[in-house]
Amino acid sequence: MLLIRKIDCYGQLILVTSMLLSIPFLYFVGVGIGLIILGCWQLISALFNTYCFIDTGYKKPILIYWGLCIVGLGLFFLATLFENTFSTDYTMAILWITVGTAVFIAAYYLRIYYRLIDLLSLRNELDGLTKSKH
Numbered sequence: 724m725l726l727i728r729k730i731d732c733y734g735q736l737i738l739v740t741s742m743l744l745s746i747p748f749l750y751f752v753g754v755g756i757g758l759i760i761l762g763c764w765q766l767i768s769a770l771f772n773t774y775c776f777i778d779t780g781y782k783k784p785i786l787i788y789w790g791l792c793i794v795g796l797g798l799f800f801l802a803t804l805f806e807n808t809f810s811t812d813y814t815m816a817i818l819w820i821t822v823g824t825a826v827f828i829a830a831y832y833l834r835i836y837y838r839l840i841d842l843l844s845l846r847n848e849l850d851g852l853t854k855s856k857h
Contacts, residue, residue: 728840731768735761735833758825765832766792771837779842791828795821807825823826 742757769788776785801804802817 724815725840725843728772728836728843732836732840735836738764739829739833756823758822758829761829762825765829768836769832770835775843776835776839781835781839781842782805786832788828788835791824791852792798793833794829795824 738757739762742754742761743754745757769785769792773785773789776782798817799821802821806814812821
């Protein structure tokens, strides 16, 4: 299971790298598409790994992540839902704020996910040492 988590984490890092490298060629369209793909990927990853986060003592960081996601997605959907009600400037300001916070939320999840993988690999290593006959 640890190998699958490492593949998941490094796949997200490769996606972030390719997203950042696409800026000169696709401008910010590539970043937008990359953020949508990365956001969906991280939501699915967090959904499958929430129990492991809670079980290993990372309950507070994963709950902070879920809270940030709910607030960010809520602001995004409210801004798009009431797009015609508010002036365009307010709507665009809220949308850019949600896009900016999405970048920080993605970086936060990658950080806590990498810490979880380090902790699990350390636990596996220590379990191997305590089970050895030496």
